[in-house]
Amino acid sequence: MLFPTxxxxxxxxxxxAIAWELKDSPEGRKTFLVAASYVFYxxxxxxFAGLLAASSLxxxxxxxxxxxxxxxxxxxxxxxxxxxxxxxxxxxxxxxGFFLEQLAELLAQGGMVRDLPFLEVILPIGxxxxxxxxxxxxxxxxxxxxxxxxxxxxxxxxxxxxxxxxAGPIVRAADFLPQLKAEPRLDRQMVAMGIALILLGxxxxxxxxxxxxxxxxxxxxxxxxxxxxxxxLLAVYGYAIQIYCDFSGYSDIAIGVAALLGxxxxxxxxxxxxxxxxxxxxxxxxxxxxxxxxxxxxxPLGGSRHGxxxxxxxxxxxxxxxxxxxxxxxxxLIWGAIHGVALVVERMVLAVVPASGSGVxxxxxxxxxxxxxxxxxxxxxxxxxxxxxxxxFNVVCLAWIFFRSESLDYALLYLEGLTNxxxxxxxxxxxxxxxxxxxxxxxxxPEDLLPNAVRWLENRSALTLGAVLGFGILLIWAIAxxxxxxxxxxxx
Amino acid sequence: MSSFAxxxxxxxxxxxxxxxxxxxxxxxxxxxxxxPPVGHRIGEAEDRSPARRIALVALLIAAGVLAVFNSEGxxxxxxxxxxxxxxxxxxxxxxxxxxxxxxxGAKRLVASVRGLMLDMQYARWxxxxxxxxxxxxxxxxxxxxxxxxxxxxxxxxxx
Numbered sequence: 029m030l031f032p033t034x035x036x037x038x039x040x041x042x043x044x045a046i047a048w049e050l051k052d053s054p055e056g057r058k059t060f061l062v063a064a065s066y067v068f069y070x071x072x073x074x075x076f077a078g079l080l081a082a083s084s085l086x087x088x089x090x091x092x093x094x095x096x097x098x099x100x101x102x103x104x105x106x107x108x109x110x111x112x113x114x115x116x117x118x119x120x121x122x123x124x125g126f127f128l129e130q131l132a133e134l135l136a137q138g139g140m141v142r143d144l145p146f147l148e149v150i151l152p153i154g155x156x157x158x159x160x161x162x163x164x165x166x167x168x169x170x171x172x173x174x175x176x177x178x179x180x181x182x183x184x185x186x187x188x189x190x191x192x193x194x195a196g197p198i199v200r201a202a203d204f205l206p207q208l209k210a211e212p213r214l215d216r217q218m219v220a221m222g223i224a225l226i227l228l229g230x231x232x233x234x235x236x237x238x239x240x241x242x243x244x245x246x247x248x249x250x251x252x253x254x255x256x257x258x259x260x261l262l263a264v265y266g267y268a269i270q271i272y273c274d275f276s277g278y279s280d281i282a283i284g285v286a287a288l289l290g291x292x293x294x295x296x297x298x299x300x301x302x303x304x305x306x307x308x309x310x311x312x313x314x315x316x317x318x319x320x321x322x323x324x325x326x327x328p329l330g331g332s333r334h335g336x337x338x339x340x341x342x343x344x345x346x347x348x349x350x351x352x353x354x355x356x357x358x359x360x361l362i363w364g365a366i367h368g369v370a371l372v373v374e375r376m377v378l379a380v381v382p383a384s385g386s387g388v389x390x391x392x393x394x395x396x397x398x399x400x401x402x403x404x405x406x407x408x409x410x411x412x413x414x415x416x417x418x419x420x421f422n423v424v425c426l427a428w429i430f431f432r433s434e435s436l437d438y439a440l441l442y443l444e445g446l447t448n449x450x451x452x453x454x455x456x457x458x459x460x461x462x463x464x465x466x467x468x469x470x471x472x473x474p475e476d477l478l479p480n481a482v483r484w485l486e487n488r489s490a491l492t493l494g495a496v497l498g499f500g501i502l503l504i505w506a507i508a509x510x511x512x513x514x515x516x517x518x519x520x
Numbered sequence: 521m522s523s524f525a526x527x528x529x530x531x532x533x534x535x536x537x538x539x540x541x542x543x544x545x546x547x548x549x550x551x552x553x554x555x556p557p558v559g560h561r562i563g564e565a566e567d568r569s570p571a572r573r574i575a576l577v578a579l580l581i582a583a584g585v586l587a588v589f590n591s592e593g594x595x596x597x598x599x600x601x602x603x604x605x606x607x608x609x610x611x612x613x614x615x616x617x618x619x620x621x622x623x624x625g626a627k628r629l630v631a632s633v634r635g636l637m638l639d640m641q642y643a644r645w646x647x648x649x650x651x652x653x654x655x656x657x658x659x660x661x662x663x664x665x666x667x668x669x670x671x672x673x674x675x676x677x678x679x
Contacts, residue, residue, distance in 0.1 A: 216571050458647070459640050501585075
């Protein structure tokens with residue numbers, strides 16, 4: 029069931045009404061929301077609902093066992109086992125075919141042709157997201173950040189809650205489970221925020237992402253050798269916007285839908301293309317994944333605590349695995365490698381160039397908490413920041429070429445085509461150029477624009493809110509291209 | 521909707537809440553529970569929060585707006601579901617509703633916005649230049665005065 033469909037609209041209307049009717053019966057409300065989430069998930073394929081239930085049960089049991097275990101050694105063993113089971117499930121569905129293909133190729137190169145047990149494995153939708161949430165729960169219990177849940181319903185709802193089930197954001201157990209124990213509340217601010225985010229998410233996905241996909245990106249990436257350099261450049265910028273609008277649009281709708289049901293999710297994107305460094309980019313892009321990787325992979329590897337070389341190694345491992353998380357393909361691995369190398373190089377440069385104090389990078393991200401910036405004195409801050417934005421955006425776009433391409437060959441063809449500026453420019457219509465330019469420019473709008481819109485909506489009557497939502501969706505529907513394309517991150 | 525939810529809650533949950541509450545009240549260590557006002561069931565004191573009502577009414581109004589102005593969406597959904605018995609029975613109803621909305625002119629709003637979007641989508645740089653007075657408008661020359669490219673009928677086959 030896709031968000032921008034009538035089916036989901038009816039589904040959500042029913043869930044909203046019943047969930048709030050059950051407000052005074054917490055167990056009933058949770059049971060109902062779990063059931064609704066399974067209906068939502070089963071709408072794609074009922075067979076995988078069993079997998080979702082099994083994953084929830086394994087993590088619930090692991091949490092209980094970790095609490096019961098007496099020695100730290102036993103607790104560690106249990107956590108390791110739970111993480112291994114979670115990752116094995118993920119590996120089987122996501123990487124089995126890929127690794128077997130690589131093995132077969134390797135054996136063939138060595139002159140050993142073998143019949144390998146290839147299987148037609150269908151990837152269950154959202155598996156990467158709910159697996160990471162399950163791991164987050166067990167590890168947080170082990171770290172004593174949250175108590176192990178006695179009530180399995182809480183774990184089942186945490187892992188299967190439908191707004192974030194299939195494409196995130198990856199909600200932390202420590203953020204969500206306490207909300208299940210508090211009385212569900214819905215105030216005017218949450219209603220306004222829900223409506224504003226749903227409209228914003230629908231606009232990003234249905235209008236911007238879908239136009240860019242259908243009129244520009246899909247065609248150009250399908251046969252990059254048929255287009256000239258300017259078209260290829262426009263298409264990769266277009267893809268940068270498309271994937272942002274597609275994914276952040278989904279996150280916005282998920283956060284908005286959760287808000288209307290009385291739950292708070294953290295922001296997943298914060299105008300990422302305004303970043304002036306890679307480290308800043310990763311604090312603004314897919315925040316739930318980058319913080320997950322930081323807390324459950326980068327820091328356990330040692331983070332930046334054991335010297336420069338170890339820090340660089342940890343950054344590279346984190347980014348490569350982050351790439352591999354997206355899918356079993358060399359293109360994703362190279363995408364991760366580009367980000368890893370860029371983060372390392374950036375860190376090296378910033379170690380030499382004195383920090384400007386311009387706030388370009390501040391805070392804890394991959395590579396540790398180092399306040400730093402491109403460039404030197406205060407007078408050059410604006411120029412340094414602009415240069416940083418330009419470099420960062422183009423490095424990110426370079427990585428997107430690999431991320432979007434069908435294979436390495438296609439990506440290399442694309443890069444080759446970018447150097448050829450002699451052919452005709454076919455795709456740069458005023459509509460597409462304006463779409464890309466305006467969407468990019470929107471990253472530099474004031475960050476409090478949405479909170480201000482929410483504040484304005486907060487004090488409106490039900491009639492006004494209904495009209496804003498109804499006519500807003502109608503307008504989006506009218507200006508969007510026909511058809512509903514699936515969200516890009518569903519495949520991950 | 522509301523009566524169904526009430527009945528559902530009464531049947532499956534409310535009867536459980538009351539005995540649990542009573543058992544908790546019997547416990548010596550339990551804090552004293554406030555006595556609910558006469559006529560209110562336990563846990564129903566704040567049942568009619570304005571925000572919830574506002575949100576529900578807003579969602580229903582939005583659904584109404586879409587049903588009137590985007591009735592073709594209902595038809596296409598019913599067609600998608602036509603394999604099921606429910607879908608088959610929905611389709612004639614959705615089509616009748618869509619026909620009625622067309623008759624009263626409710627569909628014109630979406631059609632004119634789509635026409636505008638198509639104008640923008642197919643505009644060339646020469647059209648943009650003409651718009652800003654930097655040349656003749658080649659599109660305007662090919663159509664009657666005052667009429668946009670696709671404002672009267674949607675050329676679905678071109679989309």
